[in-house]
Amino acid sequence: MTVPKVAPRQPLGGLALLGWLVGAAAAFFLLFLLITLILRRIPDPIGPRADLFVQGAQMTLQLTLVSGLIGLVVGIVAGIMRTSALWIVRAPAGLFIWLIRGTPLLVQILFVYNALPPLLQGIGIKAELNEFWSAVIALALNVGAYNAEVIRAGILAIPRGQTEAARSLGLSGGQTMQTVVLPQALRIVVPPLVNNVVALLKDSSLASSIALLELTLAGSRVSSETFQPIPVLTTVAAVYLALTTVMTLFTDQLERRVKIATR
Amino acid sequence: MKKTLLTLTTLALLASVAEARTWADIKSSGTIKIATEGAFPPFNLLKGKELTGFEVDLANALAKGMGLKVQWVTQPFENLLIGLNQDRYDFVIASHGITPERLRAVDFTNPHYCTGGAIVSRVGGPKTAADLKGKTVAVQVGTTYLQNVSKVPGVGSVKTFPKDTDAQAALMAGRVDSWVGDKFTGLDLVKAQKGKLVQGALLFNERIGMAVKKGNSSLLKELNSALAKAMQDGTYAKISGEYFGQDIRCR
Numbered sequence: 001m002t003v004p005k006v007a008p009r010q011p012l013g014g015l016a017l018l019g020w021l022v023g024a025a026a027a028f029f030l031l032f033l034l035i036t037l038i039l040r041r042i043p044d045p046i047g048p049r050a051d052l053f054v055q056g057a058q059m060t061l062q063l064t065l066v067s068g069l070i071g072l073v074v075g076i077v078a079g080i081m082r083t084s085a086l087w088i089v090r091a092p093a094g095l096f097i098w099l100i101r102g103t104p105l106l107v108q109i110l111f112v113y114n115a116l117p118p119l120l121q122g123i124g125i126k127a128e129l130n131e132f133w134s135a136v137i138a139l140a141l142n143v144g145a146y147n148a149e150v151i152r153a154g155i156l157a158i159p160r161g162q163t164e165a166a167r168s169l170g171l172s173g174g175q176t177m178q179t180v181v182l183p184q185a186l187r188i189v190v191p192p193l194v195n196n197v198v199a200l201l202k203d204s205s206l207a208s209s210i211a212l213l214e215l216t217l218a219g220s221r222v223s224s225e226t227f228q229p230i231p232v233l234t235t236v237a238a239v240y241l242a243l244t245t246v247m248t249l250f251t252d253q254l255e256r257r258v259k260i261a262t263r
Numbered sequence: 264m265k266k267t268l269l270t271l272t273t274l275a276l277l278a279s280v281a282e283a284r285t286w287a288d289i290k291s292s293g294t295i296k297i298a299t300e301g302a303f304p305p306f307n308l309l310k311g312k313e314l315t316g317f318e319v320d321l322a323n324a325l326a327k328g329m330g331l332k333v334q335w336v337t338q339p340f341e342n343l344l345i346g347l348n349q350d351r352y353d354f355v356i357a358s359h360g361i362t363p364e365r366l367r368a369v370d371f372t373n374p375h376y377c378t379g380g381a382i383v384s385r386v387g388g389p390k391t392a393a394d395l396k397g398k399t400v401a402v403q404v405g406t407t408y409l410q411n412v413s414k415v416p417g418v419g420s421v422k423t424f425p426k427d428t429d430a431q432a433a434l435m436a437g438r439v440d441s442w443v444g445d446k447f448t449g450l451d452l453v454k455a456q457k458g459k460l461v462q463g464a465l466l467f468n469e470r471i472g473m474a475v476k477k478g479n480s481s482l483l484k485e486l487n488s489a490l491a492k493a494m495q496d497g498t499y500a501k502i503s504g505e506y507f508g509q510d511i512r513c514r
Contacts, residue, residue, distance in 0.1 A: 114432065114436070117436065118436075127354075130438070131422070131438075152498075160448075208425070209390055210424075211401070211422040211423055211424045211425075211429070211433070213422075213423070217404070217423065219339055220404060220405070221404055221405070221423060223341065223345070224345075224404055224405025225364065225405065225410075226339030226364075226368075226484075227344050227345055227365075227368035229345050243474065
């Protein structure tokens with residue numbers, strides 16, 4: 001394994017991934033600059049309040065990134081647990097997915113914000129969950145449950161022969177998962193995971209119900225102040241569209257880069 | 264973008280050519296459609312399915328005086344005036360303070376009561392506008408409380424909630440230092456929380472009116488005369504006494 005061989009097509013290296021990350025960060029930075037410039041030039045009611053919209057958009061993106069990353073970890077863990085042969089490992093993950101997928105996200109957000117702190121206090125944990133972290137917890141768990149099923153599908157999509165071959169070469173179960181199955185499975189599931197992240201960005205609008213000043217709440221503040229729902233809602237929708245467009249541009253890139261020569 | 268906005272605005276203007284119902288239309292249909300929020304005790308609140316409160320009783324009395332049946336509509340507060348301008352109902356009674364910004368969008372009747380925005384905090388919390396320096400305050404979105412709190416010099420952060428009751432819950436849960444809302448609502452809240460909360464100073468005074476669509480002068484005139492009649496014949500005093508133990512009309 002230590003003999004360096006020049007492969008015909010290298011899968012994604014660390015440097016390329018870093019470059020992709022920097023590119024995405026720069027693109028969003030430019031996007032916010034652009035949004036600010038455009039919104040400031042639109043007449044009242046949008047122009048004078050452009051900064052509020054941009055602040056809201058930044059919060060929306062921040063919420064999506066933080067809960068998206070946590071949700072990815074949650075999804076991988078729960079997804080692997082679901083494919084386990086042991087009932088005791090499968091059950092908790094199954095219960096978690098059943099609960100989260102069976103209840104509305106809005107109820108989950110309100111639950112984490114209003115009901116979780118007193119419940120935690122009841123068992124002696126003093127938790128101060130502010131609006132941001134309440135929303136992050138609810139969104140991360142929600143997207144995590146959906147990611148788990150996606151990851152499970154990816155793992156099941158890897159032919160059994162791969163596992164058998166790895167095991168007969170003397171790799172342990174854990175090593176097989178880590179070095180043979182997961183690297184292939186994660187490549188397969190990039191498109192549905194992207195789907196979930198885009199949905200997450202839009203779902204983050206529900207955090208407006210707990211007074212977190214994201215894009216939707218910024219919009220409703222302006223529209224209730226000026227009584228002009230049409231320009232405000234159009235602007236909010238356009239900014240969401242801009243955010244998801246830039247995001248999918250970069251995830252398409254990611255998809256292209258993680259492709260391997262086999263297909 | 265500008266073009267799209269222009270097109271959309273034109274479309275909106277075309278769509279809203281549909282006229283608001285005049286007094287004659289309402290009279291001949293026999294039913295008046297009134298909108299309120301239903302989450303603002305003791306003025307308008309939903310008890311189970313039943314809409315009740317000072318403003319609900321008052322509006323029912325006014326409609327009775329005008330010889331009309333009532334159809335109630337409940338809407339989130341920030342949508343009320345927007346829906347009014349789209350002719351979804353005839354008038355709105357939901358404790359709207361009469362402000363210049365709102366007067367640009369709708370017409371108001373004479374005030375049906377006078378009140379103020381008061382600071383409510385947990386015991387030992389901020390009591391005056393000066394105390395709010397650097398503190399977090401909860402208010403309802405789209406209200407005059409939000410506007411006035413934002414004007415307080417040095418105020419920390421202002422959190423906006425969809426309903427007033429949500430903003431009060433945030434205060435009780437200790438998520439914010441103070442809540443700013445109607446002084447009568449505040450008094451009720453302090454009473455209900457038995458010693459956990461105190462009401463501080465008034466931030467501002469306001470006159471509360473009913474809103475009709477801009478230019479619907481025939482309905483405005485009828486509402487004003489019905490209100491004046493109720494204030495004269497004791498109907499108003501009776502309803503106000505039931506809820507507040509005092510007469511809360513503007514003096």
